[in-house]
Amino acid sequence: xxxRRARAIKKYLLKEHKGKRKKLTYSPKATETRIFRREMVSIxxxxxIDLYGKKNHxxxxxxxxxxxxxxxRNCDLKFKIHICFKDCKVITASxxxxxxxxxxxxxxxxxxxxxxxxxxxxxxxxxxxxxNSKPVVHSVLSQIGFYSLLKVHEPKLPQLPNVDCxxxxxxxxxxxxxxxxxxxxVGLEKSENAAVFRSTIEAMANAAxxxxxxxxxxxxxxxxxxxxxxxxxxxxxxxxYFCDVGHGIPATLKHTQPVPLMHLIYRKLESLxxxxxxxxxxxxxxxxKASTIVKETRTxxxxxxxxxxxxxxLIQKTPGSRLVIYSNRGSxxxxxxxxxxxxxxxxxxxxxxxxxxxWNNKLSICGTIVGWSVPLRSxxxxxxx
Amino acid sequence: xxxxxxxxxxxxKYPGPRFESLGPNSGELFRDNFLIPAAMDNNVxxxxxxxxxxxxxSFLEEVFGGLIRKGLRIDIVDSIVExxxxxxxxELILEIKEYVxxxxxxxxxxx
Numbered sequence: 001x002x003x004r005r006a007r008a009i010k011k012y013l014l015k016e017h018k019g020k021r022k023k024l025t026y027s028p029k030a031t032e033t034r035i036f037r038r039e040m041v042s043i044x045x046x047x048x049i050d051l052y053g054k055k056n057h058x059x060x061x062x063x064x065x066x067x068x069x070x071x072x073r074n075c076d077l078k079f080k081i082h083i084c085f086k087d088c089k090v091i092t093a094s095x096x097x098x099x100x101x102x103x104x105x106x107x108x109x110x111x112x113x114x115x116x117x118x119x120x121x122x123x124x125x126x127x128x129x130x131x132n133s134k135p136v137v138h139s140v141l142s143q144i145g146f147y148s149l150l151k152v153h154e155p156k157l158p159q160l161p162n163v164d165c166x167x168x169x170x171x172x173x174x175x176x177x178x179x180x181x182x183x184x185x186v187g188l189e190k191s192e193n194a195a196v197f198r199s200t201i202e203a204m205a206n207a208a209x210x211x212x213x214x215x216x217x218x219x220x221x222x223x224x225x226x227x228x229x230x231x232x233x234x235x236x237x238x239x240x241y242f243c244d245v246g247h248g249i250p251a252t253l254k255h256t257q258p259v260p261l262m263h264l265i266y267r268k269l270e271s272l273x274x275x276x277x278x279x280x281x282x283x284x285x286x287x288x289k290a291s292t293i294v295k296e297t298r299t300x301x302x303x304x305x306x307x308x309x310x311x312x313x314l315i316q317k318t319p320g321s322r323l324v325i326y327s328n329r330g331s332x333x334x335x336x337x338x339x340x341x342x343x344x345x346x347x348x349x350x351x352x353x354x355x356x357x358x359w360n361n362k363l364s365i366c367g368t369i370v371g372w373s374v375p376l377r378s379x380x381x382x383x384x385x
Numbered sequence: 386x387x388x389x390x391x392x393x394x395x396x397x398k399y400p401g402p403r404f405e406s407l408g409p410n411s412g413e414l415f416r417d418n419f420l421i422p423a424a425m426d427n428n429v430x431x432x433x434x435x436x437x438x439x440x441x442x443s444f445l446e447e448v449f450g451g452l453i454r455k456g457l458r459i460d461i462v463d464s465i466v467e468x469x470x471x472x473x474x475x476e477l478i479l480e481i482k483e484y485v486x487x488x489x490x491x492x493x494x495x496x
Contacts, residue, residue, distance in 0.1 A: 173407060173408035173409070174401050174402035174407050174408030174409075175401075175408060175409075176397075176399040176400060176401040176402070176408070176409075176410055176438075177398075177399045177409075177410075179399075180398075180399045180438040180439070183438075184438075190473075191473075191474075193438060193439060194438065194439035194440075194473075194474065195439070196439075197438055197439030197440075197441075198439050198440060198441055198442070201400075201401070201402070201439070201441035201443075201444075202441050202442065202443060204402075205402040205403065205407060205441060205443055208402065208407050208408065209402070209403075209404075209407055
């Protein structure tokens with residue numbers, strides 16, 4: 001054991017032993033073994049890995065933050081990081097892409113760490129009174145490449161054929177061909193292909209062009225400048241999600257749009273609300289909302305930023321579809337149909353339209369996730385869970 | 386009168402981002418390497434937008450709105466826009482006209 005490692009272990013022990021009565025007896029080799037056996041770094045995943053809803057959002061982001069904290073602490077200790085999925089019952093599309101993208105970023109940022117993973121248990125179905133025979137969460141983790149990313153042994157459980165259609169790819173530049181091929185696999189009509197492509201190519205272009213822009217001041221350079229694309233068919237719906245781990249829309253918006261246009265946008269938002277004040281224009285969700293009306297509000301001063309309206313165009317044309325945008329602390333939803341009235345009255349009146357919903361979360365995802373879910377017709381359905 | 390039909394599908398089936406620096410099959414590349422040379426060599430250029438997987442608005446804006454930014458004569462730009470072909474999605478022509486009109490407004494011209 002190197003002296004640096006010995007010092008790190010001693011420091012760790014002293015910190016843990018602080019305030020206790022029993023005198024600390026320190027023997028480097030014995031201590032290391034004791035720590036390894038008893039004090040292995042272990043992080044347990046939440047039951048639901050998802051970004052929809054404030055509770056799930058908080059638990060999911062906290063989970064990744066704990067992993068980051070342990071990876072940072074573990075730089076000198078070199079213990080194995082144990083990630084436990086035994087309590088995890090559900091991973092959604094947004095949770096899956098957030099998990100994959102951020103784990104890739106953390107591994108790139110803190111190289112040399114080793115991992116062990118406790119595989120997820122099969123969920124208990126209370127209605128059936130038995131454990132689910134399908135290892136859903138394990139299949140999802142396997143399909144999105146989580147085990148191979150952590151370089152851990154992947155347990156040989158039966159793969160769900162319906163999870164085989166889940167796919168995550170990534171890149172740095174805009175790859176229109178890869179995107180088109182991912183959309184073509186679903187088997188939509190030609191006009192639907194064009195509508196999905198139109199919306200999604202803009203999200204990809206925004207991730208490549210604006211997400212990591214040097215125009216936004218930052219104390220340190222980004223460790224990884226990539227986008228991730230997730231596609232899946234779940235329960236008769238086609239999900240396509242983009243993720244980046246950049247500045248986020250709230251930080252980049254004022255740098256990508258000219259100041260007069262931003263004033264126009266905020267004035268338009270203000271006119272929708274009853275209170276003529278900029279106080280309501282706070283929080284990341286309203287920055288996301290502002291970004292969605294750039295094209296409608298554009299003046300002759302800007303030829304840029306027209307793409308974000310296209311992000312909504314697919315939803316406007318497709319019944320039953322939904323758009324979600326998570327960026328930093330904001331969560332924004334745009335539905336084809338109106339949000340239920342009970343949900344509408346809980347929001348600040350006016351600033352969100354009847355088919356929109358949004359809120360600010362406690363923690364930031366430090367990036368952006370844009371996702372569409374489109375219902376498939378019965379002739380297109382395949383791979384339902 | 387020299388006429389040329391330029392098919393976007395011959396350039397790429399998957400139109401990409403706005404700028405070449407962002408990825409392949411960009412609007413900037415199509416405009417600078419195909420559209421502007423064709424417009425210089427021919428009296429009439431018909432751009433056929435059909436046969437591709439789909440378009441992003443950034444691609445269209447950079448190709449057609451960018452013609453004015455590149456300094457092409459307004460009458461040539463108007464001729465290109467008037468001779469657009471889009472049977473699969475006729476709304477694309479209206480959208481492209483909007484982009485060109487926006488650029489004209491910037492120059493202080495009437496759309």
